[in-house]
Amino acid sequence: MEVLAGKTAVVTGAASGIGFALAKRLGAEGMRVVLADVEADALERAARELGAAGVETIAVRTDVASAEQVEALAQRATDAFGALHLVCNNAGVFAGGNAWEVSLADWAWTLGVNLWGVIHGVRSFVPRLLAHGEEAHLVNTASMAGLMTNPFSGPYTVSKHAVVALSEVLYHELTLSGSKVGVSLLCPEAVATRIGESERNRPGDSSTTATPTEKMVRGALQQAIAKGLAPEQLADRVVRAVRERRFYVLSDDSWRRAVEQRCEDVRLARNPSFAPSS
Numbered sequence: 001m002e003v004l005a006g007k008t009a010v011v012t013g014a015a016s017g018i019g020f021a022l023a024k025r026l027g028a029e030g031m032r033v034v035l036a037d038v039e040a041d042a043l044e045r046a047a048r049e050l051g052a053a054g055v056e057t058i059a060v061r062t063d064v065a066s067a068e069q070v071e072a073l074a075q076r077a078t079d080a081f082g083a084l085h086l087v088c089n090n091a092g093v094f095a096g097g098n099a100w101e102v103s104l105a106d107w108a109w110t111l112g113v114n115l116w117g118v119i120h121g122v123r124s125f126v127p128r129l130l131a132h133g134e135e136a137h138l139v140n141t142a143s144m145a146g147l148m149t150n151p152f153s154g155p156y157t158v159s160k161h162a163v164v165a166l167s168e169v170l171y172h173e174l175t176l177s178g179s180k181v182g183v184s185l186l187c188p189e190a191v192a193t194r195i196g197e198s199e200r201n202r203p204g205d206s207s208t209t210a211t212p213t214e215k216m217v218r219g220a221l222q223q224a225i226a227k228g229l230a231p232e233q234l235a236d237r238v239v240r241a242v243r244e245r246r247f248y249v250l251s252d253d254s255w256r257r258a259v260e261q262r263c264e265d266v267r268l269a270r271n272p273s274f275a276p277s278s
Contacts (some may be wrong), residue, residue: 001086001182008031009085009087010036010074010077014059015045016037016194020143023236025236026239032081034081035058036093037203038061038062043059043061052243066120070121086137087139089138091202092114093195094110094163094221095107097210097213098152101213116128121140122166126174137183139249140167143248144255144256144258147262148262152216157277164187184247184248184249185247186234188234191229192230195225
């Protein structure tokens with residue numbers, strides 16, 4: 001989809017981090033932008049900032065773990081701007097720890113946002129993208145963790161591997177049908193976002209007491225993302241991929257090498273290697 005100006009984008013997780021960087025970049029490209037996020041105050045601040053920059057935008061508070069709320073988002077976006085052209089299923093959270101110690105609440109919360117959020121986005125938006133018959137594109141945010149495995153991050157890693165698989169399936173289905181809807185899979189490395197503070201957006205009835213391993217993982221995550229890539233660089237990658245109709249949007253550093261090592265483990269049917277990404 002080479003021409004973005006004058007078209008409409010929807011971005012989930014748009015109040016901060018990669019989502020907000022995407023919204024700003026797409027707005028700068030001349031797109032109308034529908035912002036969705038579960039964090040109401042931050043969402044309104046994001047909408048005001050984009051509006052002050054001249055971007056035509058609306059903000060819709062949305063919990064992507066809810067099929068009904070994602071469907072309402074899609075309808076609100078359509079009612080406001082008509083045909084939708086670019087959808088970024090980007091909202092995400094993090095939970096980790098030893099796989100056998102992670103609470104069911106942590107598993108449910110992480111899979112609800114990271115995986116079911118994308119599933120709901122696909123089910124609500126793809127039919128609308130297909131219906132108008134124009135060029136359109138879907139961007140699903142996974143992670144380099146969706147292409148490799150690290151210990152102590154079971155819920156997050158499982159959710160992101162599933163997003164990779166769903167996105168590849170969707171790409172094949174749309175390609176085989178001759179659709180004008182493209183798909184990109186964004187797999188970021190460590191990025192300077194607030195994902196390490198995901199607990200701030202957790203439903204009030206799903207809080208748990210962190211285990212020592214969970215506390216260790218959160219601390220390591222905070223350190224990694226503090227030195228991470230600027231979200232704006234991810235937004236640049238996404239815009240290039242959309243214009244090129246390119247599926248894989250990957251890191252090209254030690255994370256990429258760790259993925260290559262995992263692929264080699266599979267090819268040789270050897271036991272999994274532990275290859276820290278940094």
